Structure formats: C-alpha cells, structure tokens
Amino acid sequence: MAQPQQQQKPKNTNNFMNYFNTKVLPVTSNIESYRSKIFIAVAVWAAIVAVPSLFFSLMLLFAQNVPIVQKLIMIATFLIPTAIAVSIPLFFVKGLYGMFAKEKVIPALLGFWGNYTYVPPMNIISAIYKAIKNKTGFGGFCSELTKDKKTNISVNPTILARLLQFSTINYDDKIVGKHNDVQIEIAELATSYTTTSRDSDGKKSSTKHTTFSGIVFSAKLNKNFKGITLVSYDNIDKRRALRPTVGAQEISSMSLADALSFGTKIAGVASAVKDMVNTAQEMQNQGKSQEEIQDAIAAKYGNNNTAADNQPPLKMDDVHLEDPLFNRKFKMCSTDQIEARYIFTTAFLNRFMKIAETFNYRLKAVFIDNNVYILIDSRSAVVLNRKNWFEVPFFKSCKEPKNYQEFLNDFSRLLAIVETLKLNQNIGM
Numbered sequence: 319m320a321q322p323q324q325q326q327k328p329k330n331t332n333n334f335m336n337y338f339n340t341k342v343l344p345v346t347s348n349i350e351s352y353r354s355k356i357f358i359a360v361a362v363w364a365a366i367v368a369v370p371s372l373f374f375s376l377m378l379l380f381a382q383n384v385p386i387v388q389k390l391i392m393i394a395t396f397l398i399p400t401a402i403a404v405s406i407p408l409f410f411v412k413g414l415y416g417m418f419a420k421e422k423v424i425p426a427l428l429g430f431w432g433n434y435t436y437v438p439p440m441n442i443i444s445a446i447y448k449a450i451k452n453k454t455g456f457g458g459f460c461s462e463l464t465k466d467k468k469t470n471i472s473v474n475p476t477i478l479a480r481l482l483q484f485s486t487i488n489y490d491d492k493i494v495g496k497h498n499d500v501q502i503e504i505a506e507l508a509t510s511y512t513t514t515s516r517d518s519d520g521k522k523s524s525t526k527h528t529t530f531s532g533i534v535f536s537a538k539l540n541k542n543f544k545g546i547t548l549v550s551y552d553n554i555d556k557r558r559a560l561r562p563t564v565g566a567q568e569i570s571s572m573s574l575a576d577a578l579s580f581g582t583k584i585a586g587v588a589s590a591v592k593d594m595v596n597t598a599q600e601m602q603n604q605g606k607s608q609e610e611i612q613d614a615i616a617a618k619y620g621n622n623n624t625a626a627d628n629q630p631p632l633k634m635d636d637v638h639l640e641d642p643l644f645n646r647k648f649k650m651c652s653t654d655q656i657e658a659r660y661i662f663t664t665a666f667l668n669r670f671m672k673i674a675e676t677f678n679y680r681l682k683a684v685f686i687d688n689n690v691y692i693l694i695d696s697r698s699a700v701v702l703n704r705k706n707w708f709e710v711p712f713f714k715s716c717k718e719p720k721n722y723q724e725f726l727n728d729f730s731r732l733l734a735i736v737e738t739l740k741l742n743q744n745i746g747m
Contacts, residue, residue: 335719337430338719342719349422349710352415375397379393414450417447423716424436427722473534478691478693484509484530488507488508489507490506493505493729505533511526530682532694535691545653546634547654548683549648549649550649635652638650650662680695681695708728
C-alpha cells in the first residue's frame with residue numbers, strides 16, 4: 319500500500335534564481351517598460367471616464383430636496399456605465415498584454431528545465447493579438463482563430479471523451495518537449511456541454527456545465543498494450559468509455575478542427591464528419607434517444623465496441639487492485655483485466671499513488687495506444703486551487719523572480735510525473 323508522502327518540493331530553487339537573473343531578467347526588463355506604459359494609459363483613461371461621473375455623483379449625493387432612493391438610482395446611472403467603460407478596456411488590454419508577455423517570458427522560463435516549446439492558446443484575444451502583431455487585418459484574425467496546432471503527442475478529443483462528457487473544448491496554454499528522454503505534452507484546457515430547458519411559461523434557458531478545467535499531461539509509456547484502461551476519482555461511464563463523442567450534440571458542437579480529427583480517425587476521410595452529423599441530427603429530430611443514436615452511428619461507422627476479425631466485442635469491466643487506498647480513492651475499469659495489472663504492477667501503483675497525493679488524488683487517467691493521459695482537475699485540487707496555470711503577472715512586476723514561484727512549483731510538479739512514474743523505464747520495473 320502506498321505510504322503517505324511529503325508534499326513534493328520544486329528542486330534547485332537557488333539555481334533558478336541564478337538562471338532568472340541571467341536569462342529571464344533581460345527579457346522581463348523590456349516587457350516591464352511596456353507594462354508601465356499600459357498602466358499609465360489605463361489610469362489616464364480611467365481618470366477621463368471616472369472623474370466626471372464621480373463629480374456628478376457627489377453633486378447628487380449632497381443635493382437638497384431629492385429623495386434618497388432617487389439619489390441612489392441617479393448615482394447608479396452614472397457609476398455603472400463608468401465601471402463598464404473602465405473594466406472592458408482593462409480586460410481587453412490585460413488579455414493582449416498577457417499574450418505578448420507569455421510569448422516572450424514563458425519560453426525564457428522553460429529554458430531552466432531544458433528545450434521546451436510553448437504553444438500559445440487559440441482564442442479571440444490571441445487571434446486579435448496576432449492579427450495586430452503581423453498586420454494581417456480581419457483576414458489574419460479569421461485565419462488565426464481557425465488554425466489547428468499539432469504537436470508530437472496530440473490530446474485527441476476522442477481520448478478525453480472516454481472520461482468526460484463535453485461538446486466544447488477550450489484550449490489554453492500548451493508546452494511540448496522532452497524530460498528524461500520522454501516526449502511529453504502539457505496542455506491546459508477546459509471541457510463543457512450545454513443543456514436547454516423550459517420553465518412553466520415556456521421560456522427557454524441554457525445552462526453550461528463545465529466537466530473539466532485543468533491540465534492534461536500526455537506521455538508515451540515504455541510498455542506495449544492494446545486495450546483501454548481508465549482511472550478516475552469519480553464514476554466512469556462505461557458506455558462513453560467505449561463509444562466516445564458520437565452523440566448528435568457532441569459532434570455538431572465540436573470545433574471544426576476537433577470534428578475533422580474525430581471524423582478522420584473513425585472513417586478515414588473528413589467527409590464522414592458531415593454525414594455523421596446529419597445522421598445524428600436526423601435521429602435526434604425524430605426523437606431518438608442518445609443511446610439509439612450512438613448505437614446507429616456505431617453500427618454505420620464501426621468503433622471499438624464492434625466485433626472485427628471474428629473477435630468478440632470489447633467490454634469495459636471494473637478492476638480492483640490490491641491497494642485498499644487506491645480502491646477507496648479511484649474507480650478503475652479496463653477492456654483487459656490482465657493488461658490493466660500488467661500496467662499497474664505493484665511498483666507502478668505505488669508510484670502512481672505518490673503522484674496522486676501530490677495533486678490531492680483529483681486525477682483521471684487514460685492508458686491507450688501505449689500512451690498515458692493524466693487529467694489534473696484544477697477546480698478540485700486543493701493543492702493548486704486556481705483557475706489558470708502558467709501566467710505572467712499583470713498587476714505585479716514581471717521583473718521580480720518571486721512572482722514566478724507559482725510557475726516554478728507547477729512545472730516542477732508536472733515534470734515530477736515523469737521522474738516518479740519512471741516513464742523513461744519499463745513501467746513494470
């Protein structure tokens with residue numbers, strides 16, 4: 319049974335200080351000058367907008383013969399638009415600064431650990447930033463917004479869908495490189511789906527359900543296996559584990575790049591996506607259940623649960639290991655009980671539990687195609703307890719090394735996954 323471990327500390331803090339002063343500080347000093355100018359510009363804008371509103375609000379506050387309720391309403395009429403007029407530009411400028419600063423600072427920080435590539439997020443802010451930077455206008459903005467970024471180990475939506483229900487993936491920062499000769503990918507992302515309902519008056523409303531927000535750590539294992547093994551701190555939907563992302567809503571709501579990737583994987587051609595969406599949508603319009611839609615698409619296109627080459631269809635069964643703590647903290651299922659134990663030897667299980675404790679046991683993992691995908695949920699990880707990873711400070715000086723302590727801690731813990739699990743060795747050793 320895995321024994322309690324001390325919280326993992328990042329290594330070489332003194333070396334990091336020396337590295338920061340020689341390699342990072344020259345970069346951040348230049349960026350700090352831009353940050354100072356941005357704050358001055360924002361402060362001037364805020365003063366231009368806010369001072370008149372505050373002046374009129376004070377006049378109303380001390381006005382005679384005006385009821386207090388009327389005063390408050392009139393003051394709110396001034397102050398609420400003022401707050402919006404100040405906060406929206408601040409949010410926009412902060413986002414553009416974040417893209418600019420991270421593009422420069424994060425690669426410099428990553429050099430402390432070796433040769434890593436930083437891939438910025440794809441979103442509206444990043445598309446605007448690159449269109450401005452490259453002077454490509456609206457056409458460049460559209461091109462950047464739809465661009466697909468590939469890496470050596472890609473976080474495929476069909477992999478995530480074995481453990482998560484979602485119709486949308488929002489990608490954030492991504493880091494790719496090698497640690498101890500193991501190719502790894504660290505991707506920050508969030509998954510969600512939306513449901514609609516009607517109240518008693520027939521009014522329609524939508525609710526967004528976030529199913530994951532955090533880090534997906536990907537690496538190739540030094541061990542061959544053919545089945546699918548899943549580990550999760552909460553329940554596992556076995557039907558979804560075998561038949562990922564085949565519902566009408568899930569396909570039609572995926573981004574173009576994800577949908578094409580999904581269609582190519584299943585049918586071998588991108589045109590299958592359109593046909594699959596149409597089939598699922600028609601069945602949904604006919605009132606068919608999600609289970610019926612999934613079965614129909616599985617029968618038409620084939621998937622992991624379909625018999626082939628005279629082999630029986632795959633089944634997903636519960637797996638119970640010998641470690642009682644693991645069995646209390648996690649659910650585990652696999653298409654091959656023997657193979658699951660071939661992966662989770664006693665040595666590997668003990669190492670996995672050390673990593674799990676570091677992240678408060680809030681992990682999900684997929685072992686498939688000789689790869690491991692470890693999902694670290696930031697929303698429920700008490701150790702981390704944050705919304706965003708790998709950020710460059712905006713309201714603090716970017717020249718101070720202490721403001722990157724969180725980055726140092728996070729990346730050290732993530733690299734420790736390779737070291738602790740000994741991914742560069744045979745995982746049974």
